[in-house]
Amino acid sequence: MEKPVATLDKGAICSAWNYCGQRLAAGSVDGYLSILDSRDPLSSSFTSSSKFKVHEGCVVKVAWIPPEYGVAVACIAEDGTLSIWEELVEGTNPLEWKLCTSFKTSSKVLDVQFSVTQTSLKMVAAYSDGFVKVFELLDPLELKNWQLQAEFQNVIDSVSIVGKASCLTACISWNPQNGEGQESSFILGFNSDTPQLNSPKVWEFDPAHQRWLPVAELALPSDKGDQIYSVAWAPNIGRPYEVIATASEKGISVWRVGSTTDMDGRPSMDKVALLSGHNSEVWQMEWDMSGMTLATTGGDGRVRLWQSNLNGTWHEQATLEPTSS
Incomplete structure (x- = not known):
């Protein structure tokens, strides 16, 4: 019989599980952040262990810091302010969440994601003006000390750089694999009024020149600007290629990005599926740990699970519908 694992406060509009699924962070319209824990390791029931004010306005996005750097959550507020909060233990006092740092700029932060690279912890933030900033943590013991490493627009070449843009949302996903000999990379897309910013592009760090380069644009000619x-x-366990999912009003595209490159140094790309669902309004996508199953949710209020069969054909494996309590 189905049962809820957690009950969020009224007004909760965003949430995120930590790396192992044992803690849940939820942001609310009243500016509060709630942390839910399972008091019994064998139980799948979660209750609130902390609740604190992080902003005067609405919290629209939360993301956990990788566990190698402590217990901390990044919050994006409705006005675009980005803040990082850390759980601290001081002597015999109970756990307490404290503000580490806050990033305030003229443009709103739309999305933020973290990755542990070979050298440090990196943070990518996408902004409402179409720019993306890459920050690097200077001291692994101090989550307040960040240095701006790079700033650029989500365009494929310098000729395409645009002036003032207006972006409603942005989405970032790091390459989960950061093994030895593999450079850091992430994919970035925008929902904006500027077509050349929108199409999802893979950015990879070039250590020789200490800069980020766009190595792939995941868009067919008819898709550019969507x-x-x-x-x-997707996580990669032994595949000779990467799998990346992107969502637009046309549906959910599944891309296969090869490890071989052409004369220009671009990797081979193949759009292997276009999946329809959620009334063409996809909110969020997540892969399972094996990179074989894609979970999506959207405007129809359902969670859909997608898999590829042995012939490489993608299909809907299951649909989860919300139940009223």
Whole structure:
């Protein structure tokens, strides 16, 4: 029999599980952040262990810091402010969440994602003006010390750089694999009024020149300019290629990105599926740990699970519908 694992406060509009699914962070319209824990490791029931004010306005996005760097959550507020909060233990006092740092700029932060690279912790933030900023943590013991490493627009070449843009949403997904000899990379897409910013592009760090380069644009000629709602980079367990999902008003596209490159250094790309669902309004996508099953949710209020069969054909494996309590 189905039962809820957690009950969020009224007004909760965003949430995120930590790396192992043992803690849940939820942001609310009243500016509060709630942390839910399972008091019994054998139980799947979660209750609120902390609740604190992080902003005067609405919290629209939350993301956990990788566990190697402590217990911390990044919050994006409705006005675009980005803040990082850390759980601290001081002597015999109970756990307490404290503000580490806050990023305030003239443009709103739309999305933020973290990745542990070979050298440090990196944070990518996408902004409402179409720019993306890459920050690097200077001290692994101090989550307040970040340095701006790079700033650029989501365009494929310098000729396409645009002036003032207006972006409603943005989506980022790091390559989950950061093994030895593999450079850091992520995919980024926008929902904006500027077509050349929208199409999802894979950015990879070039250590020789200490800069980020766009190595792939996941869009067919007929897709370029489509507003992007979500992106998700699949974990890779032994595949000779990468699998990345992107979502636009046309549906959910599944891309196969090869490890071989052409004369221009671009990897081979193949759009292997276009999946329809959620009334063409996809909110979020996540892969399972094996990179074989894609979960999506959207405007129809359902969660859909997608898989590829042995012939490489993608299909809907299951649909989960919300139940009223």
